[in-house]
Amino acid sequence: MGKKYAIGVDYGTESGRAVLVDLSDGTELADHVTPYPHNVIDEQLPESGIKLEMDWALQHPADYITVLQRSIPAVLKESGIDPADVIGLGIDFTACTMLPVDENGRPLCFNPELKDQPHSWLKLWKHHAAQDEANLLNQIAEQRGEAFLPRYGGKISSEWMIAKIWQILNEAPDIYERTDLFLEATDWVIAQMTGNTIRNSCTAGYKSIWHKQDGYPSREFFKALDPRLELLTDTKLRGEVAPLGTKAGGLTEAMAALTGLKAGTAVAVGNVDAHAAVPAVGVVTPGKLVMAMGTSICHMLLGAEEKQVEGMCGVVEDGIIPGYMGYEAGQSAVGDIFAWYVEQGVPAYVEEAANKEGLSVHEWLEHKASAYVPGQTGLLALDWWNGNRSVLVDTDLTGLLVGYTLLTKPEEIYRALLESTAYGTRKIVDAFHNNGVEVQELYACGGLPQKNKLLMQIYADVTNREIKIAASKQTPALGAAMFGAVAAGAANGGYDNIVEAAQQMARIREETFKPIPANVEVYEKLYQEYSKLHDYFGRGANDVMKRLKAIKEEII
Template identity: 65%
Template sequence: MEKRYAIGIDYGTESGRALLVDVSTGEEAASHVTPYPHGVIDERLPDSGKLLEPDWALQHPDDYMEVLRRSVPEVLRLSGIDPAQVIGVGIAFTASTVLPVDSSGAPLCFQEALRDEPHAYVKLWKHHAAQEEASRINETARRLGETFLRRYGGKSSSEWMAAKAWQVLNEAPSVYGMADRFIEAADWIVERLTGNPVRSGCAAGYKAFWHKREGYPARSFFRALDPRLERFAETKLRGEVLPLGSKAGELTEQAAAITGLRPGTAVAVGIIDAHAGAVGAGAVRPGQMVMAMGTSLCHMLLGDKEVCVEGLCGVIEDGIIPGLYGYEAGQPAVGDLFGWFVEQAAPSYAKHAAASEGLTLHGWLERRAAELRPGQHGLLALDWWNGNRTVLVDADLSGLIVGLTLQTRPEEIYRALLEATAFGTRKIIETFETSGMEVKELIACGGLPQRNRLLMQIYADVMRREIRIADSTETPALGAAMFGAVAAGPARGGCAGITEAAERMTRLREESYRPVEEHSDVYDELYSEYNRLHELLGRGGNDVMKTLKRMKRRLDRVND
């Protein structure tokens, strides 16, 4: 029989990737990346150059269309397969990445009159300027005794739908008024492909307080936030919410013309990229934790019971694998933190040395840092360069390095930053365990496990656990393709369910990272100091980080 394929499209922070996969073996036939032409818009709007405030992060929705226009035809061309052999398409997307659209589903920023209006653009997941709204959501939900917040570890984040939409209402009420709906970018792309305005139960569950039996929080909650929000859920969040594994619809003629695929190809309901990564890493059993390690780090844990864990991002029934509870936790700066050091803080001599040795600066720093013994640099860092997502859930926290001296070298700082992110992950795992959740197995996926061996060894040492690595280097795209195969269904040569897709299409690498006892002993000591700093500065009543942030915001505004 002729081979059947699915395409997974993974919309990341900086770029979108299409992956063409054989649905019976998981063999990756072709992949293509389209960097977003506008990238992450965090300083100025594209056309007018209008300055954005601190903590803003926007995107241009046409960049997402560019991925459809370029990467999908390109994987067909590279593989040489007949488009008729592609039976399904799945979409993985960062989240909560949200945009306001008009009644035709067109983004408001496409309107000439709104091109100069920051609130008309996509708010990327790492847009952190709605912290005030998030804090008020938390206070109000607590005051009213709302139970939905328990599913999110007692706190909602400034990254999520309600905080972002409320920020639009507060700062640009006319834009809020013009928005027919606020939607996740994943759902927007699915709507472009199928014409169907359906919402992903995964994104709605983790990022918009939706629950499969209870729906969205009641009107009274939204009214208590702000009377203008009373009908927010039933108006601005309109659209049928479909569970993962369902078909959102079929490719329209128009979408087929853009992508080169056949009209009628099945399109799956969208999925958050990290969750798709967990599926693409083959996690289907309770106790498996997948760490999607890239710009940020998302920890996806499968469980067979619902436990409310302090400060975790969310527990959603069927949220990753139908039939299980999917837990999400995360650190919002991991690759980005190492990237910050390389781009903003490493001295020029290191850059020259790396170039003369034919290494990237990351590679050079990693090699040097690997020569150090754990603890030898005398440093300890808190990894909060982009705030803390779990367990403190506070975007206003910031980074810290303790122990710097006149002798401190760049590779020492680099190593301390790698370690800080590992300590942050250990804190998350320990929080799960003390809440009664079992973490039996660690699987890593994403860009970082392929790029930085030292980082992975440090994680194994800090966690005192073996870490297995997903075979695919593109697990979010693979997971999306798997959902595409499920949406197509067995009659068209696809899969009957996601567990079958995982059996057929995923595998782990032979090689794994194992802890080295004496390293782990040192890291136990350092971790207990990390923990002390975590408590002292994260919730010990010491507000120094918040004071500094407030001061910066005030002065940035004056400078505008």
């Protein structure tokens, strides 16, 4: 058998990327990025211009097909590989990114009758307008002593499937009625590729409260939420749930024509971006926390047993690597906070200076901020620009920066923002480590470790742990390709399981970031201050952030 290849497609928040990989050693022969033509839809609907309410975030499902249409032919062309030698295809996605579809699997927002209704559209993971539903869901689950709650750190997030579905039912009952299935976007794209609608156990487990042994929560629970939801899991959430690496089917003739691949190429069931990244950095055992660092951060960790950890997004058996409990936690905004500052906060002179020096504003600020030592800015921030995912699980919290003076410089603010996200990660590391899920070392992948060395050094110093960096620039896509190879199977030149694929294909860089003792000492003090602010504003002592939001909502 000659050399065989797989393609992984990573669907991020703003773009989708394809990578074509050599299955013998994981070498990436070509990659290609397609920005979503409609990007994130958070102000008004396309065409109609209908205004969206606060905290909404939608996407256009057609953009995901555009990614396949543009990026797969591009990697085939760049690599010069014969499509017949591409034996497997896998995808990974942001999650919970979900959509309502009709009996033909067509998104409701494609229906001219419904497209002007915001709830017919696909809700992106960072759609945060279902917080009221999430709050009520958590209250009812707690009152009923639902066994699933501890598996999700005590709270179900408004980002996840059930809260989003409930918001649709409350605000657009007709859309709820017309929905045949609510699907994760990752499962919808796989259905488009193979003609087979099949749910993957990863998103079902982490985002839809599905459990390998117990299935979904009971009908009684859903009835207690709202009688109209009683049969939700038998109807609109129905369907087979398959483990990661399962072959969903072969590529259809239509998709083969669209992508340039062969019809029948093995396609793996869907996956989540952060979860796909774990085997791609070679992590297949406990003790190693993988951070997928981009717009947001997802923290992934394996454990031998099921433990209770405050604010984790979930623990799912086989949810990342078969044979282990897969733990997930996260921060809802990281790169997004830096982007906000660069776009909304810096004075014109910074942009001019960066342009003059041929640097991006991020690079210019990083360079300037590197001249400071920990504590020198006198600033401290709470990293809640997009709410708090772990450990507080509250999307109604907002950002805070303390310590400004008339002398405060833009690079100092930038540094304080970088540091605040590191403190947020430290909270998560401590929550796991102190509750019996050990964290010995950190692995980082995603866009940020490639872009910002200062950020990575701060993370090593704040967590007092060495950080290893993925060699791949497209780690989730590499992981998705590995699952594609598993779907193809060893008999066809792929692999029979993800651990074998990881042993052959995963790579990390030689360069690591090690904690610097003097920095660790100062950051320990600053982290204690962060923790005080965190608890004061985040645990009910002062709900000013929520009150401000409520006043704003009354006015809008």
